Amino acid sequence: MSRVAVVERPLDVAAxxxxxxxxxxxxxxxxxxxxxxxxxxxxxxGIDYSAYGPMATRELExxxxxxxxxxxxxxxxxxxxVGTLAVGDASVIIAASHAHRADALGGLGxxxxxxxxxxxxxxxxxxxxxxxxxxxxxxxRSAPLSGGVA
Amino acid sequence: MQLNVLLFAxxxxxxxxxxxxxxLADDATVADLLEELxxxxxxxxxxxxxxAVNQEYAAATRRLAPGDxxxxxxxVAGG
Numbered sequence: 001m002s003r004v005a006v007v008e009r010p011l012d013v014a015a016x017x018x019x020x021x022x023x024x025x026x027x028x029x030x031x032x033x034x035x036x037x038x039x040x041x042x043x044x045x046g047i048d049y050s051a052y053g054p055m056a057t058r059e060l061e062x063x064x065x066x067x068x069x070x071x072x073x074x075x076x077x078x079x080x081x082v083g084t085l086a087v088g089d090a091s092v093i094i095a096a097s098h099a100h101r102a103d104a105l106g107g108l109g110x111x112x113x114x115x116x117x118x119x120x121x122x123x124x125x126x127x128x129x130x131x132x133x134x135x136x137x138x139x140x141r142s143a144p145l146s147g148g149v150a
Numbered sequence: 151m152q153l154n155v156l157l158f159a160x161x162x163x164x165x166x167x168x169x170x171x172x173x174l175a176d177d178a179t180v181a182d183l184l185e186e187l188x189x190x191x192x193x194x195x196x197x198x199x200x201x202a203v204n205q206e207y208a209a210a211t212r213r214l215a216p217g218d219x220x221x222x223x224x225x226v227a228g229g
Contacts, residue, residue: 033229049228052158052221055205056228080228092229112229120202120221121228122159134160135227136197 002068002076004060006051006121008083011090016077020097025075027104031112033092035085039135043128049082049091052120056080063114067096067107074098074107080121091123151176153183153214156221164194174214181210187222199224 003019017028035047064076078094085091092115096108115121123135153172162168174182180201191199201208202221214220 050159051228052156052202052205052223055202055221058205116226116229118207118226119228120158120223120226122224123227124159134163134224136160136225 002061002064004057004064004077005079006053006056006060007079007081009081011079011081011093013090013093013095016079016093016095019077020075020095022075022097025097025099025104027099027101028095028097029101029104029108030096031092031094031108032090033112035087035089035091037087039125042125044087044125045128046084046086046126047091048084048124048126048132049080050122050124051080051082056119056121059119060115063111063119066114067110070110071096071107072098072100072103074103076107076111078111078115080115080119082121151178151214151216153216153218153220155183156219158221159224160196161191161199161222161224164196165190178214179210180208180212180214183214183220184210197225 038044067074067076074096076096080092094108094111096104098104124132125135126132151174154169155172157165157168157170172186200223202223203218
């Protein structure tokens with residue numbers, strides 16, 4: 001079974017790998033998203049992540065179900081962390097398990113791209129000069145659906 | 151109809167809280183809500199947002215009801 005969660009604790013890749021592993025599977029693909037020390041040329045010291053928790057969980061559940069349908073029943077565990085993270089902290093980890101690598105890798109890529117596109121999670125970067133800014137690089141999936149505000 | 155909408159991230163910061171009351175016509179749609187928000191959002195330099203109804207992205211034509219859980223969704227940035 002696949003599993004998703006939005007959590008406030010540090011993430012553990014090994015635990016997710018163990019969770020999805022199965023004697024029938026020959027491939028486990030993992031993705032670890034990590035807080036980087038710069039963005040668009042500005043030094044970054046940390047990131048606040050926040051989420052619309054219940055909807056984020058529902059969207060993640062829909063995404064892993066879509067991944068299973070498109071990639072041969074791939075089983076996926078995904079956890080996204082919220083709260084204040086420092087450079088080097090993992091913000092998201094995904095483990096995708098399948099009998100063969102093509103579906104493990106395909107499912108993994110699908111889940112991270114869809115997560116970034118539509119899961120209601122936001123981040124505010126802290127910069128070395130003490131300022132903070134919301135990151136609006138992505139676009140909400142529903143902007144075309146709803147028309148957008150501005 | 152009085153709606154109590156959920157706000158997140160830049161919208162929650164700009165409007166000073168995680169909820170906001172908005173008065174709309176009884177037959178209002180998501181598009182009507184977005185139109186009501188537009189001037190307020192622009193004046194605060196906020197990016198275009200989407201709307202979720204009962205924890206799902208909603209189309210502009212979706213009719214709103216007083217018991218709906220309505221949320222303003224700024225551009226997402228997970229990962």
